[in-house]
Amino acid sequence: MEGVRPLEENVGNAPRPRFERNKLLLVASVVQALGLLLCLTYVCQHSHAPEVSLQYPPIENIMTQLQILTSHECEEDSFILPLQKRDGTMEVQNNSVVIQCDGFYLLSLKGYFSQEVSISLHYRKGEEPFPILKKTKFANSNVVLKLGYKDKVYLNVTTDSASCKQLSVNAGELIVILQNPGGYCAP
Amino acid sequence: MEGVRPLEENVGNAPRPRFERNKLLLVASVVQALGLLLCLTYVCQHSHAPEVSLQYPPIENIMTQLQILTSHECEEDSFILPLQKRDGTMEVQNNSVVIQCDGFYLLSLKGYFSQEVSISLHYRKGEEPFPILKKTKFANSNVVLKLGYKDKVYLNVTTDSASCKQLSVNAGELIVILQNPGGYCAP
Amino acid sequence: MEGVRPLEENVGNAPRPRFERNKLLLVASVVQALGLLLCLTYVCQHSHAPEVSLQYPPIENIMTQLQILTSHECEEDSFILPLQKRDGTMEVQNNSVVIQCDGFYLLSLKGYFSQEVSISLHYRKGEEPFPILKKTKFANSNVVLKLGYKDKVYLNVTTDSASCKQLSVNAGELIVILQNPGGYCAP
Numbered sequence: 001m002e003g004v005r006p007l008e009e010n011v012g013n014a015p016r017p018r019f020e021r022n023k024l025l026l027v028a029s030v031v032q033a034l035g036l037l038l039c040l041t042y043v044c045q046h047s048h049a050p051e052v053s054l055q056y057p058p059i060e061n062i063m064t065q066l067q068i069l070t071s072h073e074c075e076e077d078s079f080i081l082p083l084q085k086r087d088g089t090m091e092v093q094n095n096s097v098v099i100q101c102d103g104f105y106l107l108s109l110k111g112y113f114s115q116e117v118s119i120s121l122h123y124r125k126g127e128e129p130f131p132i133l134k135k136t137k138f139a140n141s142n143v144v145l146k147l148g149y150k151d152k153v154y155l156n157v158t159t160d161s162a163s164c165k166q167l168s169v170n171a172g173e174l175i176v177i178l179q180n181p182g183g184y185c186a187p
Numbered sequence: 188m189e190g191v192r193p194l195e196e197n198v199g200n201a202p203r204p205r206f207e208r209n210k211l212l213l214v215a216s217v218v219q220a221l222g223l224l225l226c227l228t229y230v231c232q233h234s235h236a237p238e239v240s241l242q243y244p245p246i247e248n249i250m251t252q253l254q255i256l257t258s259h260e261c262e263e264d265s266f267i268l269p270l271q272k273r274d275g276t277m278e279v280q281n282n283s284v285v286i287q288c289d290g291f292y293l294l295s296l297k298g299y300f301s302q303e304v305s306i307s308l309h310y311r312k313g314e315e316p317f318p319i320l321k322k323t324k325f326a327n328s329n330v331v332l333k334l335g336y337k338d339k340v341y342l343n344v345t346t347d348s349a350s351c352k353q354l355s356v357n358a359g360e361l362i363v364i365l366q367n368p369g370g371y372c373a374p
Numbered sequence: 375m376e377g378v379r380p381l382e383e384n385v386g387n388a389p390r391p392r393f394e395r396n397k398l399l400l401v402a403s404v405v406q407a408l409g410l411l412l413c414l415t416y417v418c419q420h421s422h423a424p425e426v427s428l429q430y431p432p433i434e435n436i437m438t439q440l441q442i443l444t445s446h447e448c449e450e451d452s453f454i455l456p457l458q459k460r461d462g463t464m465e466v467q468n469n470s471v472v473i474q475c476d477g478f479y480l481l482s483l484k485g486y487f488s489q490e491v492s493i494s495l496h497y498r499k500g501e502e503p504f505p506i507l508k509k510t511k512f513a514n515s516n517v518v519l520k521l522g523y524k525d526k527v528y529l530n531v532t533t534d535s536a537s538c539k540q541l542s543v544n545a546g547e548l549i550v551i552l553q554n555p556g557g558y559c560a561p
Contacts (some may be wrong), residue, residue, distance in 0.1 A: 002282045012377035028216070029402070032223055036406055039226040039413040043231060059554040061478060063520055087520065097219075104364055106293065106480065106553070110504075128358070131325070138505070142329050142516050144295035146250055146274065171502070175518045177478055177553045179364045180246040180295065202393065215403070219410055227412040291435060291551055315545070317484075329516050331482035331549045333437055333461065364478065366551045367407070367433040 062088030066172025081155040096152035102183040105147050111139045111172030117157045123151045149186045250276030253359025283339035289370035298359030303374045305345045310338045336373045346371040383386035436462030441545025457531040476557035485513045485546030491534045497525045523560045
């Protein structure tokens with residue numbers, strides 16, 4: 001009965017395929033285990049992910065302070081009011097608020113001028129400026145305008161009597177806030 | 188020692204359960220592999236899912252242009268100003284802006300009228316209209332109102348002197364924007 | 375050939391490690407199966423999760439009604455207008471709207487007063503109040519202010535002629551709405 005060997009011996013001389021098969025099974029189990037590990041890691045990460053509390057992407061806004069011209073800058077009775085950024089996500093370039101996103105904007109102009117002024121709000125080449133202030137010393141004027149990428153908002157001041165040298169403004173602010181975020185924004 | 192057979196032979200005549208068990212194991216492994224495949228596909232899909240950048244659902248808004256009555260439409264000194272939709276997510280029906288969502292709305296009326304006008308803003312049956320403009324030719328008037336589903340916003344114009352035939356408006360706009368989205372919206 | 379036993383017998387007396395190995399394999403498979411079950415449950419839950427439709431977290435807002443002083447409360451020509459909350463997410467304390475979140479706010483004051491009044495809007499100790507209304511009976515005045523946590527908005531009324539006892543207001547409302555949510559909010 002030579003052909004019958006104890007199990008181990010059988011295995012030892014088992015025909016190659018069964019050894020291959022066991023090796024294959026081992027590899028398959030290892031792969032399965034790794035795959036499972038990957039899944040479990042993902043599940044753990046995401047099941048403990050903090051409940052995503054909806055945070056607003058910042059809404060386009062800016063607060064600028066109205067500056068007064070230094071004497072050498074102001075020559076006539078009509079000039080562009082210098083703006084300086086105080087707060088917000090938007091930017092000021094060459095005394096203009098740069099519009100990056102399309103949409104409706106609420107613009108609020110406030111301030112106490114030392115003399116009666118008229119202010120027109122410019123925002124687009126070829127478009128009539130908007131007369132946001134008419135012959136007044138105290139400004140609290142709001143306007144809603146449809147603006148878009150490439151528009152630039154700046155203020156042109158006209159003073160009747162004396163030239164701009166005598167003009168000063170106290171607590172002068174221009175605030176610009178996008179009202180309907182979600183439109184096109186330049187990258 | 189007739190009862191002892193080489194391994195293969197043993198397997199061949201192995202009692203039925205072991206064959207069943209192996210078949211069962213095979214099925215179990217296949218099911219496990221498929222399950223794992225499903226998980227891995229899900230993990231791959233979602234781990235490469237683009238970082239969800241929070242996008243705003245569109246905010247209720249509309250821009251309408253103020254039209255002028257054709258002569259046969261205007262008979263007296265007080266009439267409803269025709270509105271035409273220019274932009275936005277809301278709608279105009281019968282010269283009225285239809286309100287679908289509850290909330291606070293910012294309404295902005297702008298324009299240059301050919302004669303002094305007074306404009307009252309109507310929005311709900313039985314409610315006093317709001318006097319948004321009083322005897323003026325230039326309009327830049329804003330108001331915040333609490334509106335709700337079924338309200339309809341329209342403008343009633345009153346002209347003192349001549350009747351509506353002589354009235355014209357330039358760059359006339361009514362813009363309506365929801366200020367606190369998230370309230371009830373009609374389906 | 376005493377050493378050779380039928381397979382089952384071999385197994386019975388198999389050296390301890392093979393029995394351990396099978397037990398180990400069994401445990402591993404069970405663990406794998408459980409892990410897989412966990413993954414599949416997670417996948418099922420999340421693949422059927424309703425498409426999260428982006429909802430707006432509520433925007434800070436409030437509508438208050440302007441009340442009139444009872445005779446014993448009003449002594450001089452300048453007093454604080456009592457406010458009563460009508461709607462919104464913010465609160466009124468001691469006739470003041472309490473600001474919890476930093477940001478730009480649109481404040482809208484409306485109403486018909488029985489006599490000419492001037493109203494100044496106070497919001498921060500040491501800060502000049504804002505003259506939101508000047509000698510008028512009809513109010514529809516809006517202002518955009520940058521407010522922050524700990525600010526408190528209240529209205530101070532000045533009447534010229536008679537004292538506050540004769541003053542009444544109809545449809546008087548102060549609405550306050552945050553324009554750029556996403557800033558710091560007190561817990």
